[in-house]
Amino acid sequence: MKKSFRMLRRLLFPPKCAACGVLLDDAFSAAPRALCAACLVKWDAQKEALCHCCGEPVADCKRPVNAMPRHGIDALIKLVEYEPQKRGGVGNRVIFKLKDKESAELQAFLAAELAPAIYKQLVELGQTPENAVLVWAPRSKKAERARGFDQSRGLCMALSHELGMQKPVKMIRRTGGRVQKMLGEEQRRQNAFSAFEAVPEHCADLKGKCVILVDDVVTTGSTLSACAAKLRPYKPATVIGVCVATDAPQNNQT
Ligand SMILES: [Zn+2]
Numbered sequence: 001m002k003k004s005f006r007m008l009r010r011l012l013f014p015p016k017c018a019a020c021g022v023l024l025d026d027a028f029s030a031a032p033r034a035l036c037a038a039c040l041v042k043w044d045a046q047k048e049a050l051c052h053c054c055g056e057p058v059a060d061c062k063r064p065v066n067a068m069p070r071h072g073i074d075a076l077i078k079l080v081e082y083e084p085q086k087r088g089g090v091g092n093r094v095i096f097k098l099k100d101k102e103s104a105e106l107q108a109f110l111a112a113e114l115a116p117a118i119y120k121q122l123v124e125l126g127q128t129p130e131n132a133v134l135v136w137a138p139r140s141k142k143a144e145r146a147r148g149f150d151q152s153r154g155l156c157m158a159l160s161h162e163l164g165m166q167k168p169v170k171m172i173r174r175t176g177g178r179v180q181k182m183l184g185e186e187q188r189r190q191n192a193f194s195a196f197e198a199v200p201e202h203c204a205d206l207k208g209k210c211v212i213l214v215d216d217v218v219t220t221g222s223t224l225s226a227c228a229a230k231l232r233p234y235k236p237a238t239v240i241g242v243c244v245a246t247d248a249p250q251n252n253q254t
C-alpha cells in the first residue's frame with residue numbers, strides 16, 4: 001500500500017534531486033529516492049568524512065554535544081556535519097530542502113538513512129523498537145505557519161514507519177520564545193528550557209521506555225537537552241538523540 005502510493009505520487013510529481021534539482025529517473029524503485037546518483041556519492045562521502053569531535057566517520061559518531069549527557073541523552077546519532085555559512089555541499093542543500101519544503105520522499109530517504117544506526121544503538125542498549133518511543137522537538141508555531149509544516153515531525157513520522165514503531169509522542173513549544181538560531185549558547189539554553197513542555201497525557205507511558213528524541217539539526221544541543229529535561233519526570237529508561245546534521249565545530253559557541 002505504502003509502496004504503490006509512493007509510485008503513484010512519483011508519476012504525478014516526478015521526484016527531483018534534493019541537492020541539485022535534476023529529475024530522478026527510476027520512478028519505480030521501491031526505496032525512497034531523494035538524491036541523484038552523483039549527489040548520492042557526495043552525500044555518502046560526507047557521511048564518511050571524519051568527525052571534528054572524535055575522528056570517526058561522522059555517521060558512526062554517537063557523541064552527544066555540550067550539556068546533553070547531563071540531561072540524560074547518552075548518544076547522539078547523526079548523518080553529516082552541517083555548515084550553515086556555506087551554500088554548497090550536498091549535506092547543506094539537503095538540510096535547506098528539508099526545512100524549506102515538505103517532501104515525503106526526502107523524509108523517507110533520511111529516515112531510511114538513520115534507521116540502521118538507531119536500530120544498532122537500541123541493540124547495544126538491550127532495547128527493542130517495541131520498547132522505544134519517538135518524540136520530536138517541535139519547531140516554533142511561527143516557523144510552522146511560515147513554511148506550512150514541521151520538518152522534525154515529518155522526519156519523526158517517517159522514522160516510525162521505517163522502524164515499525166508506535167505513533168510518535170508530541171511535545172509542546174510555547175509561542176513567544178526567541179528564535180534559537182539568533183542566540184548564543186547560554187541564551188539558547190535558557191530560551192529552550194522555557195520553550196518546551198511535555199504533554200502529561202502523551203507522556204504517561206514513558207516509564208522504562210527508550211525515548212528517541214528527533215530534531216533536524218543539532219547546533220548547541222540545547223533544544224534536545226531541554227526536551228530531555230522536560231521528559232525526565234516521566235522516567236524513561238534511556239534517551240537517544242537523533243538528527244540529520246550537527247553543526248560543524250567552527251560554528252559552535254563553545
Ligand atoms: Zn543531484
Ligand SMILES: [Zn+2]
Pocket residue numbers: 051052053054055056061062063
Ligand atoms: Zn564525533
